[in-house]
Amino acid sequence: MADLQRLAITPQQIYRQQVFLTVEQQHYLGRVLRLGVGDKFIVMDGEGKWWLAKLTPDISIKTELTAILEQEISIQNELPIELTLISALPKGNNFDQVVRQSTELGVTYILPVTSSRTLLKPSLQKLKRWQKIATEAAEQSERQVVPKIRETLEYSAALSLFENQILSTNYHKYICIARNNYPLLLESLLHNQKLESIVIAIGPEGGWTNEEIERAIATGFQAVSLGKRILRGVTAPLVALSLVAAVLEIQRFPLL
Amino acid sequence: MADLQRLAITPQQIYRQQVFLTVEQQHYLGRVLRLGVGDKFIVMDGEGKWWLAKLTPDISIKTELTAILEQEISIQNELPIELTLISALPKGNNFDQVVRQSTELGVTYILPVTSSRTLLKPSLQKLKRWQKIATEAAEQSERQVVPKIRETLEYSAALSLFENQILSTNYHKYICIARNNYPLLLESLLHNQKLESIVIAIGPEGGWTNEEIERAIATGFQAVSLGKRILRGVTAPLVALSLVAAVLEIQRFPLL
Structure with missing residues (x-):
C-alpha cells in the first residue's frame, strides 16, 4: 500500500x-x-x-x-488535535519551505501574518501557490488531512481570532521569542497533560517588537523560548512544530 | 552586543x-x-x-x-555535549539546507554518507561549499563553535567509527526509521538522564535498507521513529536535531 x-x-x-x-x-x-x-x-x-x-x-x-x-x-497518521501555525512572512520565497515542512510535521491551519517587521502583503497568487504546495506535501507525507492556508492577516487581527471569549475549542497558545529567558517550549508542552488544540506564533527574522509580544500575552499566549541559538525565520516554525508533534505522539502512544 | x-x-x-x-x-x-x-x-x-x-x-x-x-x-549558546549527524545525501543541492539548518540547531559534526539508495559521491568542491555554509550559519545563529563537515563516507565506514571498542567517549547512538513501530525518539531521549554525546543517523528519501538497519543495530544504534508522517530527506534531520537540542537544554537548565 x-x-x-x-x-x-x-x-x-x-x-x-x-x-x-x-x-x-x-x-x-x-x-x-x-x-x-x-x-x-x-x-x-x-x-x-x-x-x-x-x-x-x-x-x-x-x-x-x-x-x-x-x-x-483505515489509516491514521494525523495528530490527535488541531495545530495552528501563525507565522510572520519571511523574506523572498522562503514561505514555500515553511508551508511544505509544516505540512510534513502535521499542521492543520497556517495563518501567514504581516507584522511591524514584515510589511510585504503577498498576492492572492501566492496563497494559491502555498495551498498547492500543502496539497502535494500532504500526499507525499501520507497525511489524511490537507492543511488549510488562510489569507494573510495583520498580526493583531490573527491574535484576536484566539481571544478566549470567541473560541469554541480550548486552545493552548504559545508565542516563541528569541534572546530571552522564557521557559523552553518543550518543557511547557511536557507539563501540559491535556490534549488540547494548540496555536503557536513564530516571528519574523528581526523578531517580534515588544508591543507585539505584550499584545500576545494579553490575549492569553504564553511566551516561550526555542533555545539559545538564533534560528532563521524558516527554521523556527519547524523546530516548534517538531516539538509539538513529538509530544503529542508520546501522549497518544505512551510507552511510559 | x-x-x-x-x-x-x-x-x-x-x-x-x-x-x-x-x-x-x-x-x-x-x-x-x-x-x-x-x-x-x-x-x-x-x-x-x-x-x-x-x-x-x-x-x-x-x-x-x-x-x-x-x-x-563570555557567552555560551552551545549544547553541553557533542552532537553528530550521520546523514545520507539527499537529491540535488538539498544538503545545503541540511547543513545550514543543522548548524542553527547546534550540531557539532556532520558526516555525509552514501548508502544503497544514495549512490552519488559529491565532489571535494561540495565539501568546501558545505563548510562555508556551516561557517556562515554559525555566525548568524550566534554559536561559538563552527560545526565540522567530514568528507563523505560509505555508510558502513561511518558506522564503524562508532563501534564501542574504539570510542573514547560514551555515545548514545540512534538511527531513525520511517514506517515502523520503534519507540519515538523524544521518548528515548527523555529516558536518557545522562548527558552523553549523541550520534544520530538519518536515511535517504527511500529509507534505509533492512540490511543497513541491522548493521546499525549490531553496532549499538537504537532504532527510533520520528512519528507517523513520512518526512523528506531534508526535513528528517531537522526534526531529530530539534528534539535532541530541546531535551539537552531542558536537562541543562531544568525548571522542573
Whole structure:
C-alpha cells in the first residue's frame, strides 16, 4: 500500500463511489505518474478519508478518465488535535519551505501574518501557490488531512481570532521569542497533560517588537523560548512544530 | 552586543591579540558589511571563543586592515555535549539546507554518507561549499563553535567509527526509521538522564535498507521513529536535531 501513488481531491468531487477528476488530475495520473486504465492508486479527500481507487474510462465521455472508489482505507497518521501555525512572512520565497515542512510535521491551519517587521502583503497568487504546495506535501507525507492556508492577516487581527471569549475549542497558545529567558517550549508542552488544540506564533527574522509580544500575552499566549541559538525565520516554525508533534505522539502512544 | 556583526576565523589567525585577516575577510568586513577603521565587531574562533574586536589599519602593510582583539566575551549558546549527524545525501543541492539548518540547531559534526539508495559521491568542491555554509550559519545563529563537515563516507565506514571498542567517549547512538513501530525518539531521549554525546543517523528519501538497519543495530544504534508522517530527506534531520537540542537544554537548565 505504501508504494501506491496518492492523489488529493475535494470531497465535492465524489458522487456514488466515483471521482470526477479534473483535467489537471487526469493529466497528472496519466502523463506524470504514467498510470493506465485498471491501475490502482490512493484517493484522499483532504478531510481525513482515504480510499483505494481504480482508474477507469469515463462511461459518459469516452476520452476522459475517472476513478472508482473500491475500498475505504483505515489509516491514521494525523495528530490527535488541531495545530495552528501563525507565522510572520519571511523574506523572498522562503514561505514555500515553511508551508511544505509544516505540512510534513502535521499542521492543520497556517495563518501567514504581516507584522511591524514584515510589511510585504503577498498576492492572492501566492496563497494559491502555498495551498498547492500543502496539497502535494500532504500526499507525499501520507497525511489524511490537507492543511488549510488562510489569507494573510495583520498580526493583531490573527491574535484576536484566539481571544478566549470567541473560541469554541480550548486552545493552548504559545508565542516563541528569541534572546530571552522564557521557559523552553518543550518543557511547557511536557507539563501540559491535556490534549488540547494548540496555536503557536513564530516571528519574523528581526523578531517580534515588544508591543507585539505584550499584545500576545494579553490575549492569553504564553511566551516561550526555542533555545539559545538564533534560528532563521524558516527554521523556527519547524523546530516548534517538531516539538509539538513529538509530544503529542508520546501522549497518544505512551510507552511510559 | 546582539547587533554587532560576527566573523568566524581560525585560531591560527590570531597572534598576540591581533587577527591576521585574509583578503576575503577584509573584503567582507569593508565592502559587504561596510565597516571602517575603528568599528567594532565580534570575532569567533570556531572552537568556542568570542572576542570583541576593533578594525584597524595594519601597521606593516598600510593598505591592509587588521583586527585587534579588545576583550574576550563570555557567552555560551552551545549544547553541553557533542552532537553528530550521520546523514545520507539527499537529491540535488538539498544538503545545503541540511547543513545550514543543522548548524542553527547546534550540531557539532556532520558526516555525509552514501548508502544503497544514495549512490552519488559529491565532489571535494561540495565539501568546501558545505563548510562555508556551516561557517556562515554559525555566525548568524550566534554559536561559538563552527560545526565540522567530514568528507563523505560509505555508510558502513561511518558506522564503524562508532563501534564501542574504539570510542573514547560514551555515545548514545540512534538511527531513525520511517514506517515502523520503534519507540519515538523524544521518548528515548527523555529516558536518557545522562548527558552523553549523541550520534544520530538519518536515511535517504527511500529509507534505509533492512540490511543497513541491522548493521546499525549490531553496532549499538537504537532504532527510533520520528512519528507517523513520512518526512523528506531534508526535513528528517531537522526534526531529530530539534528534539535532541530541546531535551539537552531542558536537562541543562531544568525548571522542573
